[in-house]
Amino acid sequence: EVQVVESGGGLVKPGGSLRLSCAASGFTFSSYTMNWVRQAPGKGLEWVSSISSSNTYIYYADSMEGRFTISRDNAKNSLDLQMNSLRAEDTAVYYCGRGTITMVRGVIRHWYFDLWGRGTLVTVSS
């Protein structure tokens, strides 16, 4: 079955750290970009970070830059998100997503997510 499964969520105190993982199966992991998107309770989707298939491109949303680190292991079909200096506003369901990019004349024109996991809840509270 083609799927991605997140793990590692939980309750953490402000200023603490947490490492999320995403296990992929059923597709050629090394051929796809991988991504993290989060959703605070009752709110909309918010992009967190993306990494290209061979680590060539790594991007972060401004509010996560410097605090979060995305990484992947193509040999293990896994994606990680190391989150440091966590704040209450980081409380959300974190989704792992498989992504596809469209290049036009060598420039990325489209980056979208065609497979999502069920998410893992991160709660930052004292």
Added chain:
Amino acid sequence: SYEVTQPPSVSVSPGQTASISCSGDKLINKYACWYQQKPGQSPVLVIYQDNKRPSGIPERFSGSNSGNTATLTISGTQAMDEADYYCQAWDSRIVVFGGGTKLTVL
């Protein structure tokens, strides 16, 4: 930074056509895609590259992009289409989501 804007809510009667807009500066120069999210579920891609449907998505879902506005159209809307819909675009080095539109099928 780039932003895209959606109406917070849209209502439609069963069997009618629903249109959800997504506005952004010169959005025509970017590709837009759309996700459907039902309560308690993960998002599902319903349109990518402005107007392409992934396999398994019903033909009643279509998309367009012109000028500053991308549009998701649902023809013959069914009760099962009631959900939140998010548009998304790529700008330079960032992924941009719209705030979401709650589609109510009355």
